[in-house]
Amino acid sequence: MRNKKEKIIETILMLCAAVSVLTTIGILWVLLSESSSFFSKVSLKDFLTDTEWTPLFAEKHFGILPLIAGTMLTTFIAIVIALPTGLSIAIYLNEYAPKKFRKVVKPLLEVLAAIPTVVYGYFALMVVTPFLQKFIPDMAGFNALSPGIVMGIMIIPIISSLSEDALYSVPKALREASYGMGATRLQTAFKVLVPAATSGITVSIILAISRAIGETMIVAIAAGQQPRLTLNPLVPIETITTYIVQVSLGDVVQGSLEYQTIFAAGIALFALTFVLNNISYFIKKKFQEKYE
Amino acid sequence: MAKLDAEKVNVYYGDHHIIKDVNLSIQENTVTAFIGPSGCGKSTFLRLLNRMNDYIENFKKTGDILIDGGDIYDKKVRVEDLRKRVGMVFQKPNPFPKSIYENVVYGLRIQGIKDKSKLDAVVENSLKKVALWGEVKDKLQQSALALSGGQQQRLCIARTLAVEPTIILMDEPASALDPISSAKIEDLISELKENFTIIIVTHNMQQASRVSDKTAFFYLGELVEFGDTDQIFTKPVKELTQNYITGRFG
Helix, strand or coil: CHHHHHHHHHHHHHHHHHHHHHHHHHHHHHHHHHHHHHHHHCCHHHHHHCCCECCCCCCCCECCHHHHHHHHHHHHHHHHHHHHHHHHHHHHHHHHCCHHHHHHHHHHHHHHHHCCHHHHHHHHHHHHHHHHHHHCCCCCCCCCHHHHHHHHHHHHHHHHHHHHHHHHCCCHHHHHHHHHCCCCHHHHHHHHHHHHCHHHHHHHHHHHHHHHHHCCHHHHHHCECCCCCCCCCCCCECCHHHHHHHHHHCCCCCCCHHHHHHHHHHHHHHHHHHHHHHHHHHHHHHHCCCCC | CCCEEEEEEEEEECCEEEEEEEEEEECCCCEEEEECCCCCCHHHHHHHCCCCCCCCCCEEEEEEEEECCEECCCCCCCHHHHHHHEEEECCCCCCCCCEHHHHHHHHHHHCCCCCHHHHHHHHHHHHHHCCCHHHHCCCCCCEHHHCCHHHHHHHHHHHHHHCCCCEEEEECCCCCCCHHHHHHHHHHHHHHCCCCEEEEECCCHHHHHHHCCEEEEEECCEEEEEEEHHHHHHCCCCHHHHHHHCCCCC
């Protein structure tokens, strides 16, 4: 009787685990099958080299580059904002802040990640853009800069929180060795702690990049939804995710080529984040036990 | 004049009274051993001397500690400058995850010294002083973590010597090492005495009697007895000391 019960529980648990794996496989399958019919009509070469993305226009172009450029541009801006801020916060919390302060501030910071992204989107459009236009008059109402900055704010806690964990796990003995040599706290942080925590910090950056690449709402609202191959942050652009939303909300016919572009864009996105996640996994594994 | 003077030193962590009214005077170019059971305050007292306790929350100290006649807890003293004068070697070897070379020059780099020939000279000198030069001179750029425990500890001592302190504090420097490595560290201590004032915390009675000139016995935060090592180990004045060194408790 008891044995039977155990068996049932075990099976249920296994099924739960299987659900997440099956979902991933299902998503991959849909992506691959739909995009394979896309690639039977559009050559991979055009997809990767054409500099225009106009599947919904009369004259159709299917170059993914403008969307990738848009994604990279907003992501780059976000990281430029989030990395120095997040790392400074991590170092401050770890090295300088009193324990009580750290206990209060760390969860508060993580709230940043819990704000609905639609709120961030309107914050970018209605607050940040008008503010920036005061200093940069020829900036368009929709642009890459403002959602990029706001996205950067959103991913600060990913970097600060994970980097802080990484700094925290650097052995106390190394810290003391550095202090004992007459190093200041700042020197200790940058010459000993950050190098020793490099793997954890790198992982946090990659996760933040993944998050920024996959972010949809902020860019959909504030970046303009105009695919354009440019690195100019002041003009409207479109990211991969935004394009998927745009087409999904429109009235394209299911099964049409326009419809299949969603999956082609989707697979490009999937490939980007998949590669990044694997790099972070690799770094984590490779450097994990180095200093223990 | 004494190299180091402690006058009526008390230490509190919050409500805990860790060090009680300690007076102690240490002469230049001597080796002083701090002995006593775990939790007796000897490590805490050692760490007072280069202000390693400063970052501990709720830490409070009263009384004065003078080195070369100057109060090291004076507001005008930069704790970083103090630690260049008072070096420290820790219980577990703690080289940085950097090359052997970078470990030795760390203290000079943070002082902003960039002159390559000077750094090279310091590396060779410091490693020779700890008898490590011959073993590592061909692999200075390799990671310090690849060295054995005993070699790592000697590297840590070399790293401390590189900034030319006058006092070296050692917190059970050989307790994590095998007997042979441990013996090498002891030999080293006797040699370093020529040029440095050394204070060593140890659990090992034999070690204390072998390497030190003076011995201080701590118990429950008090300095029970302080005197010549020979006297402490052969005819201690206090019964408590007698009981401890003969292994009746501890």
